[in-house]
Amino acid sequence: MSDTSIRQQVIQRDASHSLKASPKRASRWRLDLVGWGFILPLLVVYTIFLLWPILLGLRMSLFNWSLVGSGTNEFLGFGNYAEALRDPDFWSSLWNTIVVTVISTPILVVLSLVLSLMVNSVTGRMQWIYRLAFFAPYTLSVTVMALIWSWMFEPGFGLLNGALTSLGLPSVNWLTQPGVAMLSIVLVTIWWTLGFNFLLYLAGLQQISKDVYEASALDGAGWWNRVRYITIPLLNKQTLLIVVLQVIASLQLFGQTYLLTSGGPNFSTRPVIEYIYDSGFTNFRAG
């Protein structure tokens, strides 16, 4: 083939390319439109139920805004913020949330790791029972979970006090004694949410190749060394994810305390979200 013919071919190809290009650009535009069409329903919902309320909330926060009356909405600037920051109840409720986060997060991370290691080492037909057993509580809604535990914590005939008294120990006011109530909330939260972390760890464990363990076993690493130098480092990603999710979830603490103690006794288990709920809805002070 001569040089000219090659050049001609190239030119032809270019030409054909440029001819096809313009319909392609139109189709990409059309594709974009289709894409927007797909996310539009979500975007509308997101705007109506999230963005707009956030903006309204910010506006309310600058006023003395009552939920029940007109005529009380005077502009306060940052007065509400100043009031909240000066309010010892705000700080004590924030502290309650932090206490729950600080106590429950390490336990939830370590315990779920231990349980997933244990369950992962179980082989054979019974494995699913163990997996299900630890994950099952997570599938309950907060209401169901709170009902179950309020029966267990019941002072007169609850399961926990029944067990204590049958062992000759004094019964405990699980939900009505300051100090104890908070630990009960932590206990319930651990039981309830452990399953999710457990599942993440279990998935992580199953991704670790058997080869690595075999190699280390050949090198003479014992069980603990394998866990310490192989399993835990290889689960770093899961651990990071779990810690972040756990901290976020703990800071959102509300349902358990609201249903089990209503923040009592004497506000000792009221988390900051309930402080916000109480001020805004129960006391009508939206802003």
Place this chain on the structure above:
Amino acid sequence: MHQQPENVFGRRHFLQGAAMLGIAGLAGGTLASCGSPSSSSSSITFWNLFGGGDGARMIDMEQAFQRQNPASNFKAVTLAWGSPYYTKLVMSTVGDSPPNAAITHLSRLRTYAAANLLEPIDLPFLAQYGVTENDFLPAVWQRAQFDGKLYAIPLDTHPFVMYYNVDVCRKAGLLDSDNNLKPLQGPEALTDAFQRAQKVTGDIGLSLAVQDTTVWRLFNGLYSQLGGDILSPDGTKFVLNEAHAEQALTFMSNLTLKNKVANPNIDYAGSVALLGGGKAGFHWNGEWEVTTFEGTMNFNMVPFPNVFGGSQTWADSHAFIIPRGATPDQETKAATYQFITGLLKQSLTWAKGGHIPAYLSVAESAQYKALKPQSNYASDAAVAVLDPAAWFSGAGSQFETVAQSSFEGALTGQMAVPHSLQLFHSSVQRLLDQPVPLPQSVNG
């Protein structure tokens, strides 16, 4: 905001309430389908916060009403006691989808009326259903008023009373020949009686819940016997008579710490169990535990004693309200008034739970008078002292919680009486310092 017999009690109520909700829902559904389709009665919704025995009696009353009015079409919903109930009630009204009729505590009435959350009761319309001002004690009628208008139809008064174990008190020589408690009056006579009962039980003389709203209720009654208000009538100023408050609280503190006739560390359920188990001669509490003791022990009830020269005692009152916008047309209004007055006339069933019926035709009936020990303290309806009115007060409110937690220390020994009163002052002042979220004052 959390509410303390209510706390122990509330949780149990919540569970039972949840169960009731299911039952009520079922009942409502079944009954509705039985109603004649040609009925002109519009469908109405009724919200209440009654669990336990009260919840069961309310359902009995609803069913009796349905039998008498087969065409009536209503749905009763039971919600968790206290703040969760009131928050939902207010939010549904603000959101323009309230129930047609609801129960409130009268201690919350003025706040809701001031917030424009209620329809005033149409008196001529109410009279068509045979209910007028003459059917209530003036004191009870007065408590349902706001700014010269009636905003609620009272169902009961539920005072703080005195229970006693008949066997213990007989052995202690405190009963007359008819096995009734000899009158006890004044701090010395009462303390003496508690000490004598204590010798018989070998445990305590008086059972009194220290870890719940009971301490506030007791304080409110005793303080009122001495005379004085806690808040100004418009609910904006702290006007406590320090000397009277100190006298009342000192008496309370002496019961647990100095004379040791009562236990300084006992919760609500524990205090009930102490009387039930024969470990206490007397018990101070609201009348609503009557059914707990019935059939299990030989006990009796009397009005709260005159300690400081008056027979005032803490009480609250359940009443029917019609939320704003709940009766948009005449037909709904008629169905709502028919339902409320129909339940009101079933008050005898209600009285079995211990509550003093507000409806006089029942309260003055021979059947109620024969209801013992429930009718022994009927005189308390006239002398009842409710929580002081303010936007943050009332049954299950933040005010009750701060009052309780302030006074509790004086009974447990964690705080001296003057310190406890200072804490009460500063806690209430913090509530008063918040901007009032109501468009008008709570006294109209």
